[in-house]
Amino acid sequence: MVMVPKKRDLDNDAKRKIGENRAENLLHQHFGEVWRVPSPDLGTDLCGQRPHYSVLENAVPMRFQVKTGESYSAGVSVAANTLDRWLQRIEIEPVVILYYEDPLASWSEPDRFLIVYPWVLGHLPKIREALETSSRIWLPSSDFETVKDRNVDSLIRAMESEGTRAHQLAQGIFATNRHHFSEYMFLRYFPQVVRYWELPLVRPPALKMVRVTTIEQLILEASDGRGDVSQLVVGLLERPGHPLQRRSTREIMTAQARLYQALLDYGQGQQRVRLCKRFTTVEGATARSLATKYPNARQLAVHILTNWNSWPSKDDVLVALLMVGAQSHCNADDQSAVVKALRGMQAEVEAKVATLYQEPVTPNGLWTYRLAHHLYVVLAEVGEERYAKKAVQLAARYPLYELEHLRRYGWGMGQHVIRLYEQAAVNMSTIRSQKLQSYNRGMAAWMAEVVNA
Numbered sequence: 001m002v003m004v005p006k007k008r009d010l011d012n013d014a015k016r017k018i019g020e021n022r023a024e025n026l027l028h029q030h031f032g033e034v035w036r037v038p039s040p041d042l043g044t045d046l047c048g049q050r051p052h053y054s055v056l057e058n059a060v061p062m063r064f065q066v067k068t069g070e071s072y073s074a075g076v077s078v079a080a081n082t083l084d085r086w087l088q089r090i091e092i093e094p095v096v097i098l099y100y101e102d103p104l105a106s107w108s109e110p111d112r113f114l115i116v117y118p119w120v121l122g123h124l125p126k127i128r129e130a131l132e133t134s135s136r137i138w139l140p141s142s143d144f145e146t147v148k149d150r151n152v153d154s155l156i157r158a159m160e161s162e163g164t165r166a167h168q169l170a171q172g173i174f175a176t177n178r179h180h181f182s183e184y185m186f187l188r189y190f191p192q193v194v195r196y197w198e199l200p201l202v203r204p205p206a207l208k209m210v211r212v213t214t215i216e217q218l219i220l221e222a223s224d225g226r227g228d229v230s231q232l233v234v235g236l237l238e239r240p241g242h243p244l245q246r247r248s249t250r251e252i253m254t255a256q257a258r259l260y261q262a263l264l265d266y267g268q269g270q271q272r273v274r275l276c277k278r279f280t281t282v283e284g285a286t287a288r289s290l291a292t293k294y295p296n297a298r299q300l301a302v303h304i305l306t307n308w309n310s311w312p313s314k315d316d317v318l319v320a321l322l323m324v325g326a327q328s329h330c331n332a333d334d335q336s337a338v339v340k341a342l343r344g345m346q347a348e349v350e351a352k353v354a355t356l357y358q359e360p361v362t363p364n365g366l367w368t369y370r371l372a373h374h375l376y377v378v379l380a381e382v383g384e385e386r387y388a389k390k391a392v393q394l395a396a397r398y399p400l401y402e403l404e405h406l407r408r409y410g411w412g413m414g415q416h417v418i419r420l421y422e423q424a425a426v427n428m429s430t431i432r433s434q435k436l437q438s439y440n441r442g443m444a445a446w447m448a449e450v451v452n453a
Contacts, residue, residue: 012069015103019068020045023098026108027064030156043082044095051163060166061093062159068100075140076114080130083137084188090117091176091183094162099144109151112144115158117165117174119143120187121260125253128188173267173296177330186293190256191249197289197326198430242420243281243410255286263290266300272312273300279315279370281410287319288326298327298338305341309348314367321374325381329431335382342379349375353394361404369394369401381435388435392442399450418447 020036023046027034032050044063051062063086067076076097086095095116102111119139120127130137145154165172176183185193255276262273276283291297301320308317324338353372356365376391395402403413411417421444427433433440 012071015068016045016066018103019066019098019100022068022100022105022108023064023066023110026098026110026152029108030159031062042085042089042093042095043079044086051159060163062163063093063095065095065097066100067097068103070101072099073101073141075138075143077136077138080135080137083127084131086116087120087187088182088184090120090166090187091178092166094159094166096159096162097139097144099141107150110147110155112141112146113155113158114139114144115162117162118264121174121264124187124257124260128253131188171296173263173299174294175296176293177295179292179330181293183293186256186290190289191252194252194256194285194289195244197285197292198432243412244285247282247410251282252286255283256290259286259290263294263297263300266303271303274313275300275304275316275319276313277315279318279409283315283319284322284409287323291323291327292330295327295330298324301327302337302341305345308345308371314371318370318374321371321378325378326432328382329435338382342375342382345371345375346379356398356401358398359400361400366401366404366408369398370405373402373405377436377439380439381432383435385435385438388439389442391439392446395443395446399446402446403450413447414451418444418451421447 024034024036027046027048030052031048032052034046034048036046042063043065045066046064047061048064049061065076065078076099097114097116098110099112099114100110123143127137145158147155161172165174167175181193258277259275262275265273275287291301301323304311304316304320305324308320311317324341328335328338349368349372352368356368373391373394376387376394380386380388380391406413406417411420421440424433425437425440425444428437
């Protein structure tokens with residue numbers, strides 16, 4: 001007589017092995033290669049590569065953590081250092097958690113699963129705080145997706161999407177540029193990244209002999225007061241007195257979380273999303289930073305600009321302009337969709353701005369002015385450099401509107417604004433600064449006239 005074990009007779013180690021066996025059987029059905037105990041040990045149990053469903057060559061490895069038994073029915077607790085290790089590699093190695101409720105079931109399909117990457121983006125502020133203050137991170141079962149009737153189609157689609165996201169040549173909304181900031185820096189240390197957001201735009205000769213990891217480490221040490229980044233980065237990018245330096249890290253992280261959520265929602269098919277709370281220097285720098293890292297965020301920005309006249313939030317349109325401007329400097333691919341969207345706006349925007357009175361400054365008038373001014377700046381950024389002069393001329397024509405814009409954006413007016421424009425005009429280390437040199441010179445001269453009047 002064969003004795004069938006009961007659930008209560010199984011210890012945790014036995015449950016773990018049963019769950020891993022079932023998961024391994026499942027993965028063998030969908031991956032060309034499956035192995036256990038991945039090395040280096042990242043707190044995962046299995047790894048799969050070369051999925052049958054992928055048409056991408058050299059598909060990225062996907063790591064799996066397996067949990068089994070009713071003790072995990074409410075959720076999964078992950079060590080903070082384990083989650084941090086996942087984040088360090090998640091740009092190129094997706095992580096999936098598989099949960100099996102009944103350790104004695106014979107089938108290989110899990111009861112629930114969680115793709116870690118979108119979960120992190122959707123809960124980023126809380127995760128950052130927990131990583132700083134807690135030893136373990138709680139992933140509630142309500143955040144997992146249920147596998148109904150043992151149909152793993154939803155799991156396969158999710159894995160395919162995640163594998164595509166991590167592939168360098170992918171077209172997904174979260175495919176990344178592999179530049180001087182890893183995605184780990186964006187997820188863990190974004191307030192430091194946003195202050196040096198132009199680093200990916202630095203001309204190659206300026207950073208030819210510097211390793212990416214060295215740049216990241218220098219900036220982190222400088223922000224912690226442990227190092228001096230001046231010789232490498234300050235001379236290239238630092239703008240002393242920039243208003244962004246006075247903003248709180250919480251404000252910056254909130255702006256980032258809002259943009260991530262907008263990209264998540266748009267990637268899931270939502271057509272009306274919110275990019276920002278209001279158009280400020282924090283929102284602007286955040287949007288530009290993410291645009292340099294996620295080139296396909298341009299799809300959302302172009303969608304907003306194409307529908308600019310009916311878009312619910314006028315500030316979103318301004319942020320979208322900054323995104324396509326920044327993105328144009330780090331991607332040499334076809335910019336025709338961006339130029340088409342900008343050209344589609346131009347005639348109507350110019351007609352609107354031509355009807356403005358110089359005073360008083362009205363809310364609709366300010367919106368029209370900001371739209372026209374930034375449209376000209378972005379046209380200069382994408383290669384139509386003659387529009388830099390038109391942007392300066394517009395400020396000179398409507399000085400009260402430009403001053404009100406600077407006040408709301410967080411710059412204000414005074415000698416410090418002159419210095420900021422002059423610094424940008426002199427510093428030619430980035431592609432963007434080259435294209436906007438005449439604009440920055442012109443705006444410095446204009447502000448000097450205003451201040452000295």
